[in-house]
Amino acid sequence: MKNPDYPDNPVIRFIGIGGTGVNLVEKLAMIGLQGVESHSVDTDNRSLSNCHQSKTLLLGKAIPCGLGAGGDVALARAAVESDRDHLLRLVSCADLVFVIAGMGGGTGTEAASFVARLAKEAGALVVGVAATPFNCEGSRRGNKAAGGIRDLKQSADIVFHFSNEEVMHITGTEISLNNALEIANRHLCESVLGLSRMLIEPGLLNVSFSDLRDSMTGRHSLGSTLCVEGVGENLAADAMGKILSHPAARMGKALSEATTLLVHLSGGDNLSLAEINTFVESISSHAPDIDLVIGASGTGSNNVLQVILIIVQKSNSKASLIQTNLSKNLTENETLDLNYPENFISSGENSYIGLGAESKGANRVRFAYTPPAPTVETITPEMKDNLLEAAAKQEPNRKKRKEIKQEMLPLEIISKGRFEKIEPTIHKGEDLDQPTYIRRGRMLN
């Protein structure tokens, strides 16, 4: 299981799927984190031909013939299933697999959850990293993306999610498309890098792989990674302030709602216990009853306190929050932007900003997404239990669960009574002679 070159470190793999995923993995590979393997997987030969740093795998040589899935989920599914063996080889013997994909297209949406499932079955800890499209890309794409995220969440242990739309909330709408995508990419990359560094960097107090595993395995929840740097006289206080003002922390609310927080502090040689103490105390004050895992290393530069904070959310605090507090969230974010715009826009190479979980894919949740029917082989009894459990976890409070509406089947022939034999009143294809309450699907009970 262990990589011979880096015997102490867990085997980490980045798998980028689909156009966006490939792009991101290529960027991550370029940073060249040691001990990490990068793989690009796509159905499109063109996007793979741009990959120089990562290993490539073309999906569906027989079906889309390297022409891409073109947003066709069924085609992507066929392709990914035909290359199951190759993908299995890709994820085997890994401890931590990042499945990185852009949602809303064909390949990324469909293959990501498939690869995540394979990796899970191969025994790895699976972290999904997903980008969702701009609202202006259309509801169809948004709908698909929301479904893709849901599927990915079910197969991966945790999903870091960043919506492109969020870039606009941070920077305003004036930004160029190129810059917007650049910022979105950077946020996603920083989520991944933050987590990887936490594991790889030799530390005084280690956050070990098993800590990560304990806090994430089987959660099927959303999460986020925040990377901030504390500078100035009071490093700890400055870092904490930046964390609280970070959109993903939602004024510290995300901290208190989380189940687990993994904190990694990285300072210079002179990183004092007092500073660590102050920082941990202030975190604890925001999140009193929480599983807190602390790591620290002294390899960084002096006078700078780099903090990587991973928030693992309760399985569904996010979703319910999205539904109830969407508008509130937006305004919160907007006020935040006003206070700290330069922090997010002009963050340099070394500042990692992970906005993973703060999802504005929110308004897509209401779309009814029909996931593809699971094939017999993919659903094992164990998985079924997991799915049921996950569904139960989604909303433990029975009353708050979204009411599933039973639509009336048009089997009953509705008698038009008095208007049976005369010219019907048709308005925009609707027969107004039929009772309104039936056409509107209201039940009498």
Next chain:
Amino acid sequence: MSNSQIIVGLEIGTSKVCVVVGEVNDNQVANIIGLGQSKSRGVRKGEIVDSSVVEEDVRNAIVEAEHMADVEIQSVFLGVTGSHMRGFNNTGVHPVVSADREINDADIQDVIKNAKAVNLPSDHSVVHVIRQHFSVDGQDGILNPEGMLGAKMEVDVHVVSGRYNRLQNPIRLVSGLHLQVENIAFNGLASSLATLSTEQKELGTLVIDLGAGTTDYAIYSGGVIKHTGVLAVGGDHVSNDLAYGLKVPLGRAEQLKVDNGSAVIDPESKNRMLDLSTDNIVPGKKVNLNHLQMIMSLRLREIFELIANDIDQAGLINYLRAGVVLCGGGARTPHITKLARDIFKLPAAIGRSSTVSGIKNALDEPEFSTSIGLIKFGAFQSQAIPKREGLGRAIRKQFVSLFGGRK
């Protein structure tokens, strides 16, 4: 009495046939002196489906009105409606050709004739051409251009048209009763004539006539008709929905509608059951009041929403500064004004036929607004006829001048 003129309005409605006798005196003020009505059995959605029973119903109503007014009815103004009727705006253009460029009456008639020359489907015929505004050489908003100077004259008109054959059905039926049909008028227009004051027409008002078979509506703004429409959905649909939903006979559903109906769902109606066991329909039959109100409220809400959509498309919603006036039998539904206020976001009131005088209880009933409006329509007509005849005008042309702001 010698100088007064008898005008009769006849509305063959879906639920009732209604005859109103009016007396128009020298000052052209209409006064209601008689009223006759009978239950209508052969009309669906405002159109005749069984001539023989309708004939009988009309005769009964006429006889009743004759008795009450103590006159012999010879001619009537007939209200027409139906899903086939359309209202739209059109513009006519006419160059002023006379040497001095002064616009004379012939020019006005010509421009209106041009405006009437609309591209109607072959089976349609024009019911009303109502002039709105003239414009002379691009100067808008001229009410009467006669005597002005100009080279090019335009007129905006509102045209109401309907299928010729379907319009002829009631006319032929009434003619068969040896009654002369002096003219026909669109029900929505007649209702608005009865209920709206000059100020309301000026400010902008939507009149909705909630009939049994159809819902007719008209919009006035700036003193002229801007828009008319018919929705072939009405009180009958409410009863039919109730009969279907509550599983009671149609007649009983109608009774339930009248006795317990509401346009909005009363929160106190929840779990209240109405005991129908005394009716000998089904022993022990009970209906849930909440269901009844929900079915009714949804239907009425839908009707208003469809009208609101139509007005919105016509771009007139912001012109309705005097709000919404409701008339017709449906206006009796409790809380209907509240529903209208909710949907149109405008003040709403139940229309009173305040523009004529006469039998008090007839004027207060919203059901009679169409028939009373027909008398008003007739009064305009007969007021115009002697003048025009003296000038040798064709009868058709009088229509046009009636609603152009001149009364």
